[in-house]
Amino acid sequence: MTLPSAPAPGLFIALEGGDGAGKSTQAALLTEMLAAAGHTVVRTREPGGTPVGEKLRSLVLDHGQGEIDARCEALIFAAARAAHTVQVIVPAVARGEIVVSDRYIDSSIAYQGAGRGLGTGEVQQLNEWATEGLWPDLTVLLDVSPEDGRSRRTASDAAEDRLESEPDGFHADIRRAFLALAAAHPERYLVLDAGLPAADLAAAVRGRVLGVLAARTATAGTATGPTAIGPTATAGDTAGSP
Ligand code: TYD
Numbered sequence: 001m002t003l004p005s006a007p008a009p010g011l012f013i014a015l016e017g018g019d020g021a022g023k024s025t026q027a028a029l030l031t032e033m034l035a036a037a038g039h040t041v042v043r044t045r046e047p048g049g050t051p052v053g054e055k056l057r058s059l060v061l062d063h064g065q066g067e068i069d070a071r072c073e074a075l076i077f078a079a080a081r082a083a084h085t086v087q088v089i090v091p092a093v094a095r096g097e098i099v100v101s102d103r104y105i106d107s108s109i110a111y112q113g114a115g116r117g118l119g120t121g122e123v124q125q126l127n128e129w130a131t132e133g134l135w136p137d138l139t140v141l142l143d144v145s146p147e148d149g150r151s152r153r154t155a156s157d158a159a160e161d162r163l164e165s166e167p168d169g170f171h172a173d174i175r176r177a178f179l180a181l182a183a184a185h186p187e188r189y190l191v192l193d194a195g196l197p198a199a200d201l202a203a204a205v206r207g208r209v210l211g212v213l214a215a216r217t218a219t220a221g222t223a224t225g226p227t228a229i230g231p232t233a234t235a236g237d238t239a240g241s242p
Contacts, residue, residue, distance in 0.1 A: 008041075010097045011216065012089055012134070013209065014104035016178060017142035018171055019164045020149030021194040022201070026142065027102045029202040030209065034098055034239035042092040046206035047080035050087045056080040059144040061161040062087055068162075070116035077108050090134065104136060106181050113165060115170045138212050140205055141182050144194040147170035 013030070015023040032041040047057040059065055060076040068076070081104070092099050105127045113123035144152075146168035153164060182189035190208045192201055 010093045010095065010099065011138070011212065012099045012101070012136045013211075014101045014105045014106070014136040014139045016103060016110075016139055017176070017194060018144045018146065018149045018175055019160075020152035021142035021144040021200065022152070023102050023142055025198055026140065026201055026205060027100050029198070030205055031100050033202070033206055034100070034209070040095075042082065042088065042097050042099045043102075044088055044099065046084060046104055046107065047077055049084040050080075050103070052083050053080040061163065063162060070102055070112060070118050073116065074108060074112040074118055074126060078126050078130040081105065081108070081127060083197065085131040085134055101136070104139070105131065106139060106141075106178060109181060110177035111176040113164065114173045115163075120177055120180075133189070137188065137216075138208065139182070139189050140208070141178055141189055141191045142194040142201070143175065143179065143191055146175065146193060173213040173239065 015027050015030075017023050027043060027045075031041045034041045046053070047060060048054045054081060056076050060073055060080075084101075087231070089099050089101065101126050105124070109120045109123050112118050113120035149171060150168065153160060179191070182191045190205065192204055196204075210236065
């Protein structure tokens with residue numbers, strides 16, 4: 001199948017989900033598919049994607065950095081995201097490229113807003129300020145239960161970071177917040193069961209991205225770039241009950 005070519009401006013796609021959902025695998029497959037079709041793809045991740053962002057990543061994820069309270073944690077993720085947005089995402093999209101980001105704002109709303117109990121609305125506001133209101137054109141949510149996520153992480157050899165090593169209840173709150181965000185904005189989300197085979201997930205992602213690209217091509221000339229206005233509703237301000 002031939003993909004429509006990317007009109008300028010490009011596209012911003014984020015992959016989200018709980019730890020162990022398989023985002024990195026899908027980000028790699030999507031990047032490969034788009035590149036093979038002739039698109040220029042920028043594959044990136046959060047926290048990270050810039051020199052300052054990678055330093056902040058170690059600070060906030062590695063064990064043994066001393067006490068990092070919830071507000072400090074939320075601000076570190078938001079600071080890394082501010083740099084990532086202005087240095088990487090916005091310029092790439094302006095060049096007509098496709099950005100595939102492993103995590104974005106939804107992760108902060110889910111982990112810090114719901115998981116840490118800071119409030120999803122407040123964390124969303126903080127991040128809309130940090131990114132000047134930039135939301136992805138499409139967010140792919142790989143939905144995983146805390147139990148499945150944990151057993152997938154245990155199966156891999158990688159040591160758990162500060163967030164991954166939180167108990168299952170924390171991850172259950174996060175899952176609910178992700179699903180609430182997607183339910184509130186179905187037009188810009190694709191929600192998939194992370195337990196499906198990787199090839200099936202990749203096919204579903206491909207189908208949806210093709211649709212977005214086709215729609216973008218149809219409106220080429222009138223497109224204004226990635227969605228500049230975020231959700232009008234938040235996932236709710238109470239931790240664990242978005
Ligand atoms: P991730 O890169 O998915 O982990 P891995 O390197 O194991 O693939 O994400 C790192 C962790 O950071 C993950 O537990 C989720 C957490 N996180 C937040 O809590 N808030 C955020 O805003 C982001 C981007 C990540």
